[in-house]
Amino acid sequence: MASYTFLMDVGNATLTESEVASMVKLSVTGSGFSLVGTMLSLCLICFLPVTSDGMFILINLNISLIGAQLALIGAENSFESRLVCRTATAVIHYFFLTLQFCSLSFGLHLLSKLRSVTILERFHRRVVVLAVCWVPAMVVVGLTATLRGDSYGSGSLCWLTPEQGTRWAFVGPTLAIQLVNLSIFGLIMATRFAMDVKRDYKLRRVLKNQLLTAVSLVPVLGLMWTLGLATTFGVAKSVQYMFVAFCSTQGMCIFLGHVMTNGHVRKLLCVKMKPENDNEEEASMTNGISNDVTNVSQISEMVELPRGGVSSGEKDKEKQRSQSIADTQVTSRNLLNVPEGKCRLRTPRHSLNKI
Numbered sequence: 001m002a003s004y005t006f007l008m009d010v011g012n013a014t015l016t017e018s019e020v021a022s023m024v025k026l027s028v029t030g031s032g033f034s035l036v037g038t039m040l041s042l043c044l045i046c047f048l049p050v051t052s053d054g055m056f057i058l059i060n061l062n063i064s065l066i067g068a069q070l071a072l073i074g075a076e077n078s079f080e081s082r083l084v085c086r087t088a089t090a091v092i093h094y095f096f097l098t099l100q101f102c103s104l105s106f107g108l109h110l111l112s113k114l115r116s117v118t119i120l121e122r123f124h125r126r127v128v129v130l131a132v133c134w135v136p137a138m139v140v141v142g143l144t145a146t147l148r149g150d151s152y153g154s155g156s157l158c159w160l161t162p163e164q165g166t167r168w169a170f171v172g173p174t175l176a177i178q179l180v181n182l183s184i185f186g187l188i189m190a191t192r193f194a195m196d197v198k199r200d201y202k203l204r205r206v207l208k209n210q211l212l213t214a215v216s217l218v219p220v221l222g223l224m225w226t227l228g229l230a231t232t233f234g235v236a237k238s239v240q241y242m243f244v245a246f247c248s249t250q251g252m253c254i255f256l257g258h259v260m261t262n263g264h265v266r267k268l269l270c271v272k273m274k275p276e277n278d279n280e281e282e283a284s285m286t287n288g289i290s291n292d293v294t295n296v297s298q299i300s301e302m303v304e305l306p307r308g309g310v311s312s313g314e315k316d317k318e319k320q321r322s323q324s325i326a327d328t329q330v331t332s333r334n335l336l337n338v339p340e341g342k343c344r345l346r347t348p349r350h351s352l353n354k355i
Contacts, residue, residue: 003027004244007096008228010171011162019237023244030248031069037252038062041259048268053125057109058220058254060133061102065251068095075158089153090141093160093170097137103222104177105132107184110217114188136173144169171232174225181221189213216261219253 003023005015015023042062045055075088109129112118120128145152148166153159160167192213196206218224227243230236246253259265 004228004247005231005240006157006159008171008174008225008231008243009162009234010165010167010232014234015237015240023241026241026244027248028073030245031073034069034249034251035066037249037255038066041251041255044259044265044269048265048272050262050265050268053122053129054106054109056126057102057106057129057133058258060129061099061106061220062251062254064095064098064102064133065254068092068099069248069251071095085158086145086153088158089160090145092158093144094137094141097140097170097173098134100174100177100222100225101136102133103181103220105129106220107181108132110188111184114191140169140173171228174228175232178223178226181223182226185217185221185223188217212261215257217258219250219257222250224250224253 003020004027005020005023042059045059071088071091075085075092144160144166148161148164151161151163151166153161160170189210192209193206196209201209224243224246227239227246230239231243
């Protein structure tokens, strides 16, 4: 069976057989934990339910992650049959690419919230999300299988061969998406830092907010795949081990670092678990959250730096926008008003988990 390093290797492998065996074991073990995490995330999101655009993208990301890891584990003995091996290669290639494009979709979603840009209605946004997540990968896999023909999936293991640069059909899009997501991640971290400094927070609190933001965003943006550069160019074996460990446990990292630390998810779960909670209160809670919890993101509330003079009309619009945000926050707090004695939650006040 192939490890995660095999996915990103373009022909510069420097690992010994014992190191490869260790990474295969690490990949299988981590994938087991990841599958548990993805199933818990899906069950929790569907149980509550949380229907924001961010969680909708997260559902697609978890589905693609389940398919990718099951395909990787299930392709262990597929190389014995030529047809089955080519099919397994196409399935692995497709699901791991959809995983990358789902991460890209989530990054673009964060960017739209950061800039307070809402162009399409919710239904059309969902259609665009589905198209970005699943269609480009299908195109890449189809073109690669057509252009490479018999060499597609003809290696010692059921994966793209390094000959003629075939493996770049996966490595290339992955690295391009990581470049975009890293830019978005840097922009969000800088905005988070600027907001904390503007509010005169102490250094300890600033660092804590930076850490919480990074822990929340790294798994959903798939930034651990950036470590695959060490495998691509055959350097730093220790980084390759880190790459396998983080990528194989991505599902569990998403569950612990993004879903369970989400303030709205935790409060909804608390309300759901209250035995005396009546149907009216639960319906009100669900409807309030289903609009889109990301609309009151603290990052989105930040006023952009002025680019020149501001007219009186723009000032009036900004004043109306601030009042609208304040009203939305009051409504959200009322909807999420949980009796303190029954559900005590210590949710970080300044977190990007609402996105």
